[in-house]
Amino acid sequence: MTFIPGLSQAEAIAVGHSVALPQLLIDAQTQVKADLLHVIDQQDWPEILHKAVRHAALQGGKRVRPALVYMACAACALDDVLYPAAARRAAVAIELIHCYSLVHDDLPCMDDDELRRGQPTVHVVYGEANALLAGDVLQSLAFEVLSGSWFSDQTLSASVQLAQMQSLSQAASQMVKGQLLDLAAETKQVGEQELETIHVNKTGALIRSAVRMGAYAAGMMTPAVLNDLDRFAYALGLAFQVQDDVLDVTSTTETLGKPAGSDEKLQKSTYPSLLGLTAAQQRAIDLHHEAIQALAGFDQRADGLRALADFLLKRTA
């Protein structure tokens, strides 16, 4: 059930901070890719929909949100099952939502992007209508997986699934709200507070939901604990976005797998454009610190979350 080559994730977490993070993320990527593949393969779809959805969901990507689901589950779990069914469903579902948002975001009427993860975007390969429908079905499929009995023949916990559904559907709505605010911001100068509101919705909501759904998967419903995790995820989500803005300035198209410098070209308000590059880099570091502080009450079972936060700050793409 765990699909881990070499060192188990439990062992990796057990030996704590000194373990190189990428292995955790690689394991998460392996797990979620296998599960996505399984779910998509089971769909009775016309061939072109299969192809478009596979293109959207199986072409790589960092799989940060699924990794957050697994690590949040591990942080709250009482046993050493790293990928319980409720976490696997949530990981697949949140990645499907993320992928749908990218497909629609890339459409000509939105950002009109032709490159994503180093590949031509879905509409470039399969046409606009199919890309639109692929995005639509990725969203439906997310909720189908989350509410279904995938990866498990055990008795399901309806209350866990319902809590996950509430979290993910709210986050999906917030994400669209954030996209709309972002769209409206393209034509005007926005301040730091407005920029934060955009990102808290556009990317932050899914990151908070990933962490919440992971905790729910471990049966965690204690408000104080969930509140700490929310604070962690809020700061992490914002740090992630600030870092994204920084990388758009400091990295290359080849490393990013999408056009670097596109924010400046579009005259978008970003943290570097508002604060300057150095202050933006410092802001990412401060937010990372806030995220780690929010986990102060957790023991070593949260080392996976800590390691993910470290990696996301230090990444170059």
Added chain:
Amino acid sequence: MTFIPGLSQAEAIAVGHSVALPQLLIDAQTQVKADLLHVIDQQDWPEILHKAVRHAALQGGKRVRPALVYMACAACALDDVLYPAAARRAAVAIELIHCYSLVHDDLPCMDDDELRRGQPTVHVVYGEANALLAGDVLQSLAFEVLSGSWFSDQTLSASVQLAQMQSLSQAASQMVKGQLLDLAAETKQVGEQELETIHVNKTGALIRSAVRMGAYAAGMMTPAVLNDLDRFAYALGLAFQVQDDVLDVTSTTETLGKPAGSDEKLQKSTYPSLLGLTAAQQRAIDLHHEAIQALAGFDQRADGLRALADFLLKRTA
């Protein structure tokens, strides 16, 4: 809680077949419109998203799917509460899914329609990007409402909500599959079997889900009863679509609120084009008969469903 002007729906159902159906449908329209308005008004959205969503969801429409939810609930209910919270959530959710599908279907990259329900379509008024995002958020909001605690401060039944979520998310995926099959069929001649497959997915899946979710709202989980309702909804969904094709030939743009004769203009395969108009009309009558037969085991509590089926066959728009 019931929002019914004049005769109550319970009274209407109680006096049986002789009651004119439109009142049932008018009551359902009143109920779901009030609930949609309530849900949409509670959203913390940018103004343009509010406007686009209101345009998509509150401009009329027959509200057939919500009415089916309420009537299926009534058919299975042991008390005379006509609009329990679980039915109200399902009615709002399925109408939101239906509206999202119309917004995306009308987009330039799809059918490129400028008229819907007698009004300019969402993208004509608010632009393509906002229409795309409005459709996206209508889908998320559907699942948010269905999994949430709207219209009720009572203890929720997680198992009912989960069953409804499974039904609606599967139906939403099937609907997209149907749209894709429909899109592919535009460029070729299809047979009656293929046409049925398109409609069973494109429109039938939501109609079956409406009936299922209504039954679940009444706590009905008995396989034999659900099976009868599925047979009813399958035949009704197909009858509805055959009748839609017939009306596209026999009705006017003014009555339909969308361009009449558009199927022929697009050289689409329809029941009248495959079978001839008279045989298509007969097919609708036969399917209606099948639908009514499937309800043979139900008492007068299913008269609302019977009356809806009668109305849908006799409608002119």
